[in-house]
Amino acid sequence: MSAGHLSFDELAELAEGLLAPRQARDAEAHLDSCEECGARASALAATTNALRGLGPVAMPPEVGTRLDRVLARASEAPTGETVVPDLSQVRQRRRMPPPWTLAAAAAVIVVASVSTILATRGGGHHATSETAGSIEAPLVATTPRQPMVTTESGRVYTPSTLPSLAPSLLGGASLGQSPTGAAGTVTGSGGAAPAPLQPHQDAGVAPPAAKAAGRPTAQNPTAQSPYAQAFGPAAAVPAPLRRYADSQKALLACAAFITDTPGAAPVAVDYARWSNPTTHTRRAPALILVFQDVHATDELDVYVVAPSCDDRSLLNYQVVSSPAAATASPTR
Amino acid sequence: MSDADLLAQHLGGDPDAFSALVSRHRDRLWAVALRTLGNPDDAADALQNAMLSAYRGASGFRGSSAVTTWLHRIVVNACLDFARRRAVRPTQPLLEDQAATASDEIGSHETALAVTAALRLLPADQAAAVVLVDIEGFSVDEAAAILEVPSGTVKSRCARARARLAQELYELDPRRASDRNGHQGSHVQTKADNEEHL
Numbered sequence: 001m002s003a004g005h006l007s008f009d010e011l012a013e014l015a016e017g018l019l020a021p022r023q024a025r026d027a028e029a030h031l032d033s034c035e036e037c038g039a040r041a042s043a044l045a046a047t048t049n050a051l052r053g054l055g056p057v058a059m060p061p062e063v064g065t066r067l068d069r070v071l072a073r074a075s076e077a078p079t080g081e082t083v084v085p086d087l088s089q090v091r092q093r094r095r096m097p098p099p100w101t102l103a104a105a106a107a108v109i110v111v112a113s114v115s116t117i118l119a120t121r122g123g124g125h126h127a128t129s130e131t132a133g134s135i136e137a138p139l140v141a142t143t144p145r146q147p148m149v150t151t152e153s154g155r156v157y158t159p160s161t162l163p164s165l166a167p168s169l170l171g172g173a174s175l176g177q178s179p180t181g182a183a184g185t186v187t188g189s190g191g192a193a194p195a196p197l198q199p200h201q202d203a204g205v206a207p208p209a210a211k212a213a214g215r216p217t218a219q220n221p222t223a224q225s226p227y228a229q230a231f232g233p234a235a236a237v238p239a240p241l242r243r244y245a246d247s248q249k250a251l252l253a254c255a256a257f258i259t260d261t262p263g264a265a266p267v268a269v270d271y272a273r274w275s276n277p278t279t280h281t282r283r284a285p286a287l288i289l290v291f292q293d294v295h296a297t298d299e300l301d302v303y304v305v306a307p308s309c310d311d312r313s314l315l316n317y318q319v320v321s322s323p324a325a326a327t328a329s330p331t332r
Numbered sequence: 333m334s335d336a337d338l339l340a341q342h343l344g345g346d347p348d349a350f351s352a353l354v355s356r357h358r359d360r361l362w363a364v365a366l367r368t369l370g371n372p373d374d375a376a377d378a379l380q381n382a383m384l385s386a387y388r389g390a391s392g393f394r395g396s397s398a399v400t401t402w403l404h405r406i407v408v409n410a411c412l413d414f415a416r417r418r419a420v421r422p423t424q425p426l427l428e429d430q431a432a433t434a435s436d437e438i439g440s441h442e443t444a445l446a447v448t449a450a451l452r453l454l455p456a457d458q459a460a461a462v463v464l465v466d467i468e469g470f471s472v473d474e475a476a477a478i479l480e481v482p483s484g485t486v487k488s489r490c491a492r493a494r495a496r497l498a499q500e501l502y503e504l505d506p507r508r509a510s511d512r513n514g515h516q517g518s519h520v521q522t523k524a525d526n527e528e529h530l
Contacts (some may be wrong), residue, residue, distance in 0.1 A: 008495035008502075016491040018484075043502040048494055050447040051466035059362035063376045067358070068351060070380055074387050075347040156345040164391065165345065275347050282347075 006030060006037045011044050075158065075277055087314045090303075091260040149268040152237045152245060156273045156283055157304065163320040166290050166302040169268035170323050237271040238285030240307035245271050254309035255289055266291050267300070274304050274315050286315055298322050335399035342390055350387050357400060361407050364468065368411040368460045370452035374418065375411070382410035397477070404468065405478040408460050412479075415456030443501065450500040454493050461489035462497075 006014075006027055013019050014027050031037050059067075151169050237245050244251040255266050266289040274286035286304050293299035296319075304316035335356070341349035354361075365375035365382070386406045393402050451459055457479075464475040465486065472490075476483040 008499045012491035012495035016487050044498040047498040050443045054467045056359035057363040059358045071351050158345045161345040
């Protein structure tokens with residue numbers, strides 16, 4: 001500010017209503033009588049108007065190309081495994097577990113030592129709540145047979161979305177999926193996990209009256225998959241998967257073959273599609289089979305299986321965190 | 333198909349949905365990054381970081397705002413992060429002559445160019461405030477939410493930014509400075525000199 005004139009800062013604050021009432025009155029009085037300050041005020045107004053008139057700027061082609069490339073890489077980029085897994089290795093891994101009893105015992109030991117650590121840190125309150133949560137996990141895992149949650153989403157899974165979407169098949173049990181298979185209800189599946197599909201509903205993309213995707217199941221004709229609730233009607237079950245959706249026997253035979261474990265039953269199945277840019281796979285019909293991991297109580301084994309379900313059908317395999325693990329995680 | 337639909341498809345595993353969403357808004361987001369950072373190289377880097385984190389963090393979108401607002405938040409914050417790490421504002425002229433699509437109903441094309449060039453002189457947090465409020469048309473409250481600062485802070489940053497820009501334009505005005513011809517080249521040079529006094 002010079003020669004008693006209003007500075008541009010003062011003029012801009014006046015325009016934005018930031019000056020104290022008395023300052024504002026003084027400034028306005030000065031403006032009325034000062035040609036120089038009037039000219040400055042005009043320049044300020046012209047500047048603000050010019051800013052408001054600025055439109056978008058065309059992104060330079062090379063920047064756009066680079067951005068496209070980075071995003072394309074991100075869609076391949078692995079949070080899990082992106083290569084086609086070797087079925088025999090996956091089976092091998094499954095055959096080398098500690099027996100359930102040992103796993104449960106180990107979990108108890110971990111729980112015990114964690115509570116000791118927390119207690120000696122003086123975190124008595126925390127120790128109580130965290131161990132209380134973690135004890136539940138082995139109980140879930142040792143339940144002889146969990147009910148199988150069936151979803152017919154028809155949606156497309158990728159290597160990067162599989163780790164979050166597959167557990168949500170279980171986490172969404174309370175959202176109205178249909179328990180099928182073994183006797184019992186899904187209430188035994190341990191702790192209402194935060195369902196990853198929930199944010200989609202928050203995002204306001206769900207048509208209010210979304211209808212169930214796929215066919216109604218025999219057990220619960222009005223069951224809606226979480227996918228249907230979140231996104232509205234989904235693509236139909238891909239035709240090559242129809243025979244598994246129609247026959248639980250066929251499905252369990254496939255599950256037993258893929259895991260090389262007679263009687264192995266998945267805890268969740270989705271009739272869906274698979275895309276993997278690395279292998280140039282696009283929207284291929286695929287069974288998503290989710291098993292309780294045999295090594296860790298808080299993990300799930302997720303198999304992506306092509307419809308033929310033979311020894312070349314394993315499209316992807318990932319070990320992911322179980323939604324029930326949310327309460328047990330402090331022990332890990 | 334709405335932006336929210338595309339985002340949902342991305343979360344549902346469609347490998348092309350996110351790119352489609354980005355390409356819808358790329359020019360607008362590019363303008364935000366360019367004008368906040370004042371330099372095409374930095375803007376490209378910041379925008380790339382922003383889009384990657386949006387890609388990975390899409391499940392964090394809660395739908396309480398428009399998808400574009402969410403994208404702006406990520407881009408602006410990536411730019412401000414970038415600016416904080418960057419020691420000095422760059423001095424290369426902003427190559428916007430092919431791009432300044434000013435609507436001529438209010439200011440002249442030349443004013444738009446001069447304002448665009450002068451934006452480079454602002455600290456990034458001030459530039460972000462006027463970019464959001466004046467250029468992108470967000471309300472002060474929306475801009476405050478995007479920038480995660482109080483509304484009063486947005487107002488004062490906008491005021492300071494407009495004051496600085498107005499001063500630059502005022503001093504450049506050929507009617508006021510007979511010894512200058514208002515030529516764009518000398519104009520930029522003057523700005524670069526002034527920058528040391530920021």
